[in-house]
Amino acid sequence: MADLSVNVCGVDFKNPIIPASGVFGYGREYEELFPLNKLGGIATKGTTLHRRTGNIAPRIAETPAGMLNSVGLQNPGIDHFIETELPYLLTKDTVILANIAGSTPEECAEVAAKLEDTDVHMIELNISCPNVKQGGAAFGTDCTMAAEVTRRVREATSKKLVVKLSPNVTSITEIAKSVEAAGADAVSLINTLLGMRIDINTGRPILHNNVGGLSGPAVFPVAVRMVWQVANAVGIPVIGMGGVSSGRDAIELMMAGASAVQVGAAIFTDPFAPVRIVEEMNEFLDSKGIASVRDIIGTVKPW
Amino acid sequence: MKYTQGQFIIRAKEAIARNIYSFTIACPEVAAVTVPGQFVHIRANGFTLRRPISICGIDPEAGTLRIVFEIRGQGTEEIARLNKGDLIDMLAPLGHGFTVDSSFRKVVLVGGGIGTPPMLPLAAAYGEKATVISGFRNASAVILQDDFRATGAETVLCTDDGSAGIHGFVTQPLKELAVEGGIDAVYACGPMPMLKGIAAICAENGIYCEISLEERMACGIGACLGCACRTKRNDEEYFAHVCKDGPVFRAEEMIW
Numbered sequence: 001m002a003d004l005s006v007n008v009c010g011v012d013f014k015n016p017i018i019p020a021s022g023v024f025g026y027g028r029e030y031e032e033l034f035p036l037n038k039l040g041g042i043a044t045k046g047t048t049l050h051r052r053t054g055n056i057a058p059r060i061a062e063t064p065a066g067m068l069n070s071v072g073l074q075n076p077g078i079d080h081f082i083e084t085e086l087p088y089l090l091t092k093d094t095v096i097l098a099n100i101a102g103s104t105p106e107e108c109a110e111v112a113a114k115l116e117d118t119d120v121h122m123i124e125l126n127i128s129c130p131n132v133k134q135g136g137a138a139f140g141t142d143c144t145m146a147a148e149v150t151r152r153v154r155e156a157t158s159k160k161l162v163v164k165l166s167p168n169v170t171s172i173t174e175i176a177k178s179v180e181a182a183g184a185d186a187v188s189l190i191n192t193l194l195g196m197r198i199d200i201n202t203g204r205p206i207l208h209n210n211v212g213g214l215s216g217p218a219v220f221p222v223a224v225r226m227v228w229q230v231a232n233a234v235g236i237p238v239i240g241m242g243g244v245s246s247g248r249d250a251i252e253l254m255m256a257g258a259s260a261v262q263v264g265a266a267i268f269t270d271p272f273a274p275v276r277i278v279e280e281m282n283e284f285l286d287s288k289g290i291a292s293v294r295d296i297i298g299t300v301k302p303w
Numbered sequence: 304m305k306y307t308q309g310q311f312i313i314r315a316k317e318a319i320a321r322n323i324y325s326f327t328i329a330c331p332e333v334a335a336v337t338v339p340g341q342f343v344h345i346r347a348n349g350f351t352l353r354r355p356i357s358i359c360g361i362d363p364e365a366g367t368l369r370i371v372f373e374i375r376g377q378g379t380e381e382i383a384r385l386n387k388g389d390l391i392d393m394l395a396p397l398g399h400g401f402t403v404d405s406s407f408r409k410v411v412l413v414g415g416g417i418g419t420p421p422m423l424p425l426a427a428a429y430g431e432k433a434t435v436i437s438g439f440r441n442a443s444a445v446i447l448q449d450d451f452r453a454t455g456a457e458t459v460l461c462t463d464d465g466s467a468g469i470h471g472f473v474t475q476p477l478k479e480l481a482v483e484g485g486i487d488a489v490y491a492c493g494p495m496p497m498l499k500g501i502a503a504i505c506a507e508n509g510i511y512c513e514i515s516l517e518e519r520m521a522c523g524i525g526a527c528l529g530c531a532c533r534t535k536r537n538d539e540e541y542f543a544h545v546c547k548d549g550p551v552f553r554a555e556e557m558i559w
Binding site for chain 1: 307
């Protein structure tokens with residue numbers, strides 16, 4: 001049994017696997033299938049200051065080796081999260097990353113401030129949601145805006161702050177450096193890649209929002225590349241995600257430089273994916289005689 | 304247990320109409336807790352998303368579920384390649400089913416096309432109290448009529464082109480029954496325009512009505528919020544989720 005524990009900017013995780021924000025709700029639905037304490041952490045559904053109804057359906061489309069989504073940040077609002085969902089999650093013996101979003105830097109800071117008096121372990125600031133008209137990706141595609149929203153949230157919280165980055169940019173390393181300079185404790189990447197499908201029988205986009213975020217195995221090589229570039233560009237830890245569906249994928253992303261790994265769309269194919277991936281990582285490390293998963297972080301030997 | 308995920312043996316496979324297949328699946332622990340109106344979420348090899356399929360038969364004694372599905376695209380085509388003896392990967396049973404009320408004396412079940420299979424467990428629950436109105440494109444698409452008759456239910460068949468049964472839509476015989484009166488509930492599954500028409504007839508005649516919806520889904524259990532549908536809750540618009548809040552909704556909840 002290899003040591004699977006990792007530490008991300010001072011927060012201890014029993015293993016590196018975290019269901020990504022948006023696929024796991026607030027955990028209740030998956031607890032029917034497995035105990036949540038098997039997870040390294042949980043990134044909760046993106047939560048905003050006020051309740052959001054989200055986008056009109058269809059919100060989901062299949063793609064080759066992946067899927068598109070445009071849920072549009074449907075959530076019950078931060079007060080409901082703090083009163084109802086967070087106390088439940090905090091009993092589960094796993095690291096809770098509260099994923100937050102907002103339309104303005106002020107709104108993001110207000111949401112973060114509301115979490116200040118809770119026992120949540122980390123805040124994951126989403127500056128990269130492709131499915132909302134205001135805020136979201138608009139913050140994540142501009143260095144000045146990304147730094148501004150990070151700074152505002154930094155001022156509002158003493159919690160460990162992870163900033164989730166968009167891949168829909170010319171240079172993700174520049175954005176990463178901007179948020180690092182603005183006070184982020186870690187970055188997580190990649191959010192979904194903007195995509196589109198059209199029903200050729202009707203001539204209509206499949207998603208009612210026309211466009212949506214691409215995830216699943218199709219994006220995995222993009223994630224590996226971006227994690228590698230960002231890990232080499234910043235001094236803060238990187239939480240990697242994007243198309244991870246096996247223990248081997250998770251190992252690969254950690255070799256690229258990720259200190260922990262989030263699992264998204266894979267959970268739709270296999271609801272036990274996060275638990276299975278932990279087991280597969282352990283098997284791989286044992287087969288190679290590697291004592292600790294920490295020993296593989298960033299060990300890729302580039303040509 | 305609310306739901307589980309696993310690999311289950313296909314005990315029987317039958318092609319019951321063009322591109323429509325029936326699987327009988329051995330899953331005793333699932334069959335023991337399934338109620339009419341629920342669905343299963345099936346993994347299609349090589350695809351990221353599972354496919355939600357309604358449940359057409361529940362046999363807790365035999366420990367089996369029956370599903371009847373149509374090949375709609377590549378995912379369902381892949382599932383249809385499975386054979387008797389193969390394992391099928393299911394997350395089940397899912398969703399909120401139909402209300403079965405033993406005090407009801409007369410109910411009408413309405414199925415349109417591939418919306419007819421989920422009506423069969425309901426017909427089995429109500430037996431002779433049920434009238435089943437089924438609508439299909441044409442005679443070659445007709446399914447499950449013998450199965451419905453075997454439950455003791457009365458059957459009314461409609462086809463769009465008149466090649467079998469009544470020439471016309473299911474709403475015509477429903478309207479006649481509604482006007483006759485004495486119906487405690489109408490249950491329906493099928494295309495949205497059909498459901499909307501049925502809901503209108505029920506509203507006009509003051510009949511309780513439940514409908515079963517379908518939507519593109521990802522998780523199937525209420526976590527990802529992908530399968531939204533517009534409903535009213537406490538007079539406020541609310542995007543409910545077909546997988547967890549549904550697939551069965553009270554018709555009066557819907558915003559069409």
